[in-house]
Amino acid sequence: MTDCVAIIDYGSGNLRSAAKAFERAVAESGRAMAVKVTADAADLAAASHIVLPGVGAFADCKAGLHAVPGMVDALTQAVRRQAKPLLGICVGMQLMASRGLEHGVHDGFDWIAGDVAPLTPDDPALKIPHMGWNDLVESRGHPVLDGVRTGDHAYFVHSYALKPAVETELLMTCDYGGPVTAVVGRDNMIGTQFHPEKSQETGFKLITNFLGWRP
Amino acid sequence: MLKTRIIPCLDVKDGRVVKGVNFVDLVDAGDPVEQAKIYDREGADELCFLDITASSDNRETIYNVVGRTAEQCFMPLTVGGGVRVNEDIRKLLLAGADKVSINTAAVKRPEFVQEAANKFGTQCIVVAIDAKQVAPGKFEIFTHGGREPTGIDAVAWAERMVAYGAGEILLTSMDRDGTRKGFNLPLTRAIADAVTVPVIASGGVGTLDHLVEGVREGHAAAVLAASIFHFGDYSIGEAKAHMAAAGIAMRL
Numbered sequence: 001m002t003d004c005v006a007i008i009d010y011g012s013g014n015l016r017s018a019a020k021a022f023e024r025a026v027a028e029s030g031r032a033m034a035v036k037v038t039a040d041a042a043d044l045a046a047a048s049h050i051v052l053p054g055v056g057a058f059a060d061c062k063a064g065l066h067a068v069p070g071m072v073d074a075l076t077q078a079v080r081r082q083a084k085p086l087l088g089i090c091v092g093m094q095l096m097a098s099r100g101l102e103h104g105v106h107d108g109f110d111w112i113a114g115d116v117a118p119l120t121p122d123d124p125a126l127k128i129p130h131m132g133w134n135d136l137v138e139s140r141g142h143p144v145l146d147g148v149r150t151g152d153h154a155y156f157v158h159s160y161a162l163k164p165a166v167e168t169e170l171l172m173t174c175d176y177g178g179p180v181t182a183v184v185g186r187d188n189m190i191g192t193q194f195h196p197e198k199s200q201e202t203g204f205k206l207i208t209n210f211l212g213w214r215p
Numbered sequence: 216m217l218k219t220r221i222i223p224c225l226d227v228k229d230g231r232v233v234k235g236v237n238f239v240d241l242v243d244a245g246d247p248v249e250q251a252k253i254y255d256r257e258g259a260d261e262l263c264f265l266d267i268t269a270s271s272d273n274r275e276t277i278y279n280v281v282g283r284t285a286e287q288c289f290m291p292l293t294v295g296g297g298v299r300v301n302e303d304i305r306k307l308l309l310a311g312a313d314k315v316s317i318n319t320a321a322v323k324r325p326e327f328v329q330e331a332a333n334k335f336g337t338q339c340i341v342v343a344i345d346a347k348q349v350a351p352g353k354f355e356i357f358t359h360g361g362r363e364p365t366g367i368d369a370v371a372w373a374e375r376m377v378a379y380g381a382g383e384i385l386l387t388s389m390d391r392d393g394t395r396k397g398f399n400l401p402l403t404r405a406i407a408d409a410v411t412v413p414v415i416a417s418g419g420v421g422t423l424d425h426l427v428e429g430v431r432e433g434h435a436a437a438v439l440a441a442s443i444f445h446f447g448d449y450s451i452g453e454a455k456a457h458m459a460a461a462g463i464a465m466r467l
Contacts, residue, residue, distance in 0.1 A: 013336070014308040017285045024289075056336030126217075127413045127436055129338060129382055133218045133260055133466040153218070153466045155291060157338045157382075175216050198291050198313065200255075 004034040005211060006047035010064040010071065011039075012091070013055035021197035022051070025207040033211060041070035044078045049211060054091030058100030058116060058160065061091045062108070079111070083188045085213045087144075090158060093184065093191030097162045112184050112191065113165040119158070121177020129159045134174040134194075136182055136202070142171050144190050144209045145183065152202045154182065154194035161193060188215040218466040219430050220260035220437035221454055222293075222415060223444045225250055228267045230276030248283045254444075255288040257451040260466060262288065263316075263385075263439060266296035278310040285311020295343055295385070304331055308339065316341040316385055319358050322365055325379060332380025341415075342381040344373060346402055347390040354402045361389035369402065370409050377410045384410060385439065388418040395421025395442065403433030415439050423449060423457040430463050 005022055009015055015037045022035045036043060044050060052075070054061040066072055078084045088096045097108040100116040108116070119130055133153045138145070156174070162181045164170045171190070172183035184191050190210070196203035226233040231245045251262055262284075266277040274297065281294055294307050295316030304315045315335075321328050321342055332340045346369035349355045354369035373384055386406050388399035398416045407414040413436035416429040420440040429435045443449050449457075459465040 013339070014311060014313070016282070016309065016311045017289070017313070020286050020311075021289050055338055060336070128411055129413070130217065131338075131383065131413050132220050132437070134216065135218075135466075156217075157291075159337075195291075198289060200289055203289065 002032055002034055003048040004036055004046060005049040005051060006043050007035065007037045007051040007053065008044075008065070008071065008075070009037050009039045010061075010068045012053060012061050012064050015053060018051070018053055018089070018197040021203065022207060022211070025204055025211060028204075029208050029211065031211060039068055039071075041068065041074035044074040047078065048084065049213075050075065050078055050084055050086045052086060052088045052092035052095065054089065054093075054095060056091060058091060058094055058102040058108075059104065059106045061095060062100070062106055065095070076109070079189060083215065085210065085215055086189045087210050088189070088191035089197070090193060090195060093193055094160065094162055096184070096189060096191050098165075100160070102160050111189055112162065112169055112186055114163050116160050116162045119161055119176065119180065123177045126177045129157055130176045130180065131157045134176065137173045137175065137179070139170050139172055140168065142183075142185050142190065143215075144185070144206060144213050145171060146209050147205045148172075148202055154192075154196070154199040154202050156182075156194045158193060162191075216464055218260070218464050219458065220415075221426070221451060221458075221465075222261045222263050222437055222439040223254050223259050223451065224263040224265055224417070224439050224441045226265050226267050226441070227277060227280060229273045230280050233267065247280050248287060251284045251288050254451060255290055258455065258466070259290065259451050260437070261291040261293060263293045263295070266294065268297065278306055281307060281310040281312050293341055293385075295341070300327075301331055301334055304335055308335065314339045314341050314383070316343045318343040318345065321376065322356060322358050322367070325375065328376055328381055329379040332382070337380045337382035340381055341383045341385050342376040343385040343387065344369060344376070344406070345387045345389045346406075347388075348399060348402060352401065352405075354405060357389050361392065370405050373406045373410050377412050381412060383413050383415065385415045385417060386435075388416075391419025393442075394419050397421065397425035398429045398433055398435075400428060400432045403429060403435055407434035407436070413437060423454055426454055427458055427461040427463065430458070431461070
């Protein structure tokens, strides 16, 4: 069976550029792999890799994901029981946390222990959202971050950030009036606060590594 | 730390670049996608398309351009011009835009910004403000390319737009646009200091020092320029190096 990366479409933002970035990474790495943007929970069973994107507010994304019939169950099954590699992006990554504190308190998947709380930079002149290119700081190595190093830039746009409760699950940070979580990971799951599909070379390295990841 | 962004802007009419770079090695210099690829390669931090297509019959062409660009450029793309209803935004986002800028439609009906931000998220709603200085320390919003006064105070307007969910403000100094004399710095600073979201300064850039001033004295988070890049006066790389040499944190 050909490997397939399923990008979950639950109505959160445009997935065209994400799909294109994955397709280019597939083509350039010479892999035989299909890229499928899908709103069909059944497709997760056939996928080898899963991408959970997300833009907007935590609760809206959660509601959108729950509104797709069977998707939350299929995702939980694929990620937690079958241990398929998962990449969460932006709010998709935040949904992996225990709780989101944006517009009320909302439960997340609780796969990465910790809360998603408002950014509170120690310099009040810093703008919210944190928008633009920031340089990454490595906390610990990970196969999906192979070749992505301290000083490499990634594109961020967010007003809330995940604070992992377990130190070893924090893989990369950036500095925005204090350390801000950039990448988290545990077992077969990894999540980026930044947008790898918009982060040019840094993003391509990460996506290419993810496609080859067999945790 | 977060880097200051440089954003080149392309004017697109009926799917063609109206005022673009005269790159000799381009197969089709009028193709926005060809120009976008060059900016991508040169290290632009984002890209902006301003659709100046007059006829609504030709609106479809911009979706095609955005779609083809998103297939080849993996950098954030903002599209503005003629965005009037949520359906326009939806089409642009589906085509591959990351952010959409709203200008005249916001002035006509400010609640549109609120509705758009609620539906698509504040991260993709940019409000474009065209302002002029009307008295010392007093700035007013203009529409229709700077011809129509509105009587609206620019600072109060920017604050209102942010309260309605604008994730970013694209501020054009209309009294400087096309003059190459530099941004209106008091205007830029007044807006940038008043709002919590990033402000992109635009209008009037003629030299690389103007970009530095926009950040240093105007307190802008990003600078947008068209002419200095289009006419080949400077490359994105030169602009970034100049700003970095002036002590501004750039992604080099």
